[in-house]
Amino acid sequence: MATALYVFLDNDFIEDQDYINRFFIERPFVADVISSIPYIWLAALGLFTLVAFFGFRHTKKGYRYSATKVIAASIFASLFLSVGLNTVDVGGYIHRYLIENVHVYNNLIIANEQRWTNSQHGLLGGKVIQTDTINHSLVLRDFRKGLWRVDIKNAEVRQKTQLVPGRYLKITGIKTGRRTFEAHSIQAWEKKYHKRKPLPPTVTPVKTL
Known part of the structure; x- marks a missing residue:
C-alpha cells in the first residue's frame, strides 16, 4: 500500500x-x-x-x-x-x-517513470550517471536502462535541482540522435516544487566518458 x-x-x-x-x-x-x-x-x-x-x-x-x-x-x-x-x-x-x-x-502499472521515458515527445527522465563540465553534458540512464548523452549547455535548470550522479531528473527537450538529447529544461524528480525562476546549469566535475 x-x-x-x-x-x-x-x-x-x-x-x-x-x-x-x-x-x-x-x-x-x-x-x-x-x-x-x-x-x-x-x-x-x-x-x-x-x-x-x-x-x-x-x-x-x-x-x-x-x-x-x-x-x-x-x-x-x-x-x-x-x-x-x-x-x-x-x-x-x-x-x-x-x-x-x-x-x-x-x-x-502506468507510472510517472513511463511518461518520462518518451524521448520522441521531448520527455526524458532517469538517473544521472556522469557529468561532463568540459562539454556541458551529462549521462543519464532512463528507466529502461538506456544510457543517454544529454546536452545541457542551453538548458534552464529549476531551483534546487542538483545535477550530480545519483540524482533522478525530469528533462524536456529534443531528441537529436539515437541516444542523444538536447535539454531545454531540467528539474528534480522529487515533488514539492512549483514554477520558479530558472537558474543557469550547474554541474559536478567527474571523469568524462
Whole structure:
C-alpha cells in the first residue's frame, strides 16, 4: 500500500500546474488521473485484507466482531502503516526497484517513470550517471536502462535541482540522435516544487566518458 500511495502521488498532475495545462491539451485530465491509479497495488491490498479478515475470524475472539469492522480496521491499519512508510520513502524505493528491474511490472502499472521515458515527445527522465563540465553534458540512464548523452549547455535548470550522479531528473527537450538529447529544461524528480525562476546549469566535475 505504501508503494501504491507513492505511485499515485508521484504523478505530475498532483502539483505541477504546467503539466496540468499541457495535458488538458493532449488528453482528458480525468482520463489521465484514472489511468494513473495503481490498480495492481489496490488489488494486492484487497487480497491482504481478505487474508487478514479470515485469519482474524479464526482467532478465539474473532467471531465477536462484524465483518465490516474487521475489514475497516484492516484497511485503516494498512493506510496508517503506508503513510508512515512513505515518510521515509519506502514506497518510492520499492516502486523504483521494480520498475527498473522487473519487466512485467511495467506492463501492470502506468507510472510517472513511463511518461518520462518518451524521448520522441521531448520527455526524458532517469538517473544521472556522469557529468561532463568540459562539454556541458551529462549521462543519464532512463528507466529502461538506456544510457543517454544529454546536452545541457542551453538548458534552464529549476531551483534546487542538483545535477550530480545519483540524482533522478525530469528533462524536456529534443531528441537529436539515437541516444542523444538536447535539454531545454531540467528539474528534480522529487515533488514539492512549483514554477520558479530558472537558474543557469550547474554541474559536478567527474571523469568524462
